Amino acid sequence: MTTTEKASPRDRLLDAAGELFYTEGVSIGVEALCRAAGVSKRSMYQLFDSKEAVLAASLERRVPWYESQFSLPDPQAATPRERIMNVFEVLEKASVEPGYHGCPYLAVLVELKDPEHPAREVAHMVKRRLEALFRAEAEQGGAHDPALLARQLVLVFDGASARAGSGVERLDDGLATKTAAALLDAAGVG
Amino acid sequence: MTTTEKASPRDRLLDAAGELFYTEGVSIGVEALCRAAGVSKRSMYQLFDSKEAVLAASLERRVPWYESQFSLPDPQAATPRERIMNVFEVLEKASVEPGYHGCPYLAVLVELKDPEHPAREVAHMVKRRLEALFRAEAEQGGAHDPALLARQLVLVFDGASARAGSGVERLDDGLATKTAAALLDAAGVG
């Protein structure tokens, strides 16, 4: 039974929220959100406390998929450097796809000025985890200063995603990978 | 006479717009904007066509100051590398000041999804000019690939400003300058 079942109101809501917040920005209204999800406002407000909570939940639900994007099919068969470079290769590939508007977690951090917004916490966590991933690989790769290298790589990642997402830069000539490679070289990661 | 005169409605409007859009985001209302500026809505709408135009004009007016920030007191006395590094040193110093929320031009590019928004054009131009500045110095400094180096430096600049501005990263240990220096080294700029 459960296999053929239609998506639950909760799932439809989170799907629509993920898409609308990403393409239209965080100022999308509750009315439009519910209309797109095919869910009544009544149902939305008994599933979530507020519009903020919907945004936070929609960001959180996509975290596993977002992070799985960056891992190689067979991580064991690759070097730390290759695993790091893969992140930037994936970013460059994603950035040229139609409808790409940059990393949604960075966008939320920039758009939401309110430091108490629950969605900020989710976005912040995703960024901390990406840095941790870089740091672990940097250590394993023998970087001179793994913590510094990790922060540098996130800098490049976010800069590339913000600029490509807002349409002022193109990554399809390998800008991000070349920059990451230069930093890996400088840090002594072979 | 003109020295002691009170600021014109236009200037008060642009000042308030610059501050409010920066601290509260682009979704600040016309009502609040006019209240902060001490200007009636009527005056605003006969000085500007729309709220969009006010935002664009306020961004545009700050361009000369914004760019002058990055130039050394005596540019002649410095090398191309020093002039480039100075940009990142200024960024790092600005980023630790209270009320810093990142580069306003990058924030506008991220927040405004509408590609037709007049403020986007202003922000885009500022970014193009920063890249051009980097490229000119890169050429003069003998970089192997000046155009590539310039794009890499803007990547780092925007990544640093976005992350520092949203409070997830601190630049006060020289993260941005160290990253820029590594890219300059790799490009052969002495």
Next chain:
DNA sequence: CCGGTGGTATACCGATCGGTTTCCCAATCT
């Protein structure tokens, strides 16, 4: 003294904001 002119204040417009509430239908359980 009088006619502009540039400005503020304010009411108003229809639409939308986030959020609550009421009503009612259809599926489900016993």
Next chain:
DNA sequence: AGATTGGGAAACCGATCGGTATACCACCGG
């Protein structure tokens, strides 16, 4: 069959959105 429940449709709340229009005031050159 009858009772319970989930959820959609829609009215409603006060507030605010971007934008317009009316009314009044203070200064200006004649």
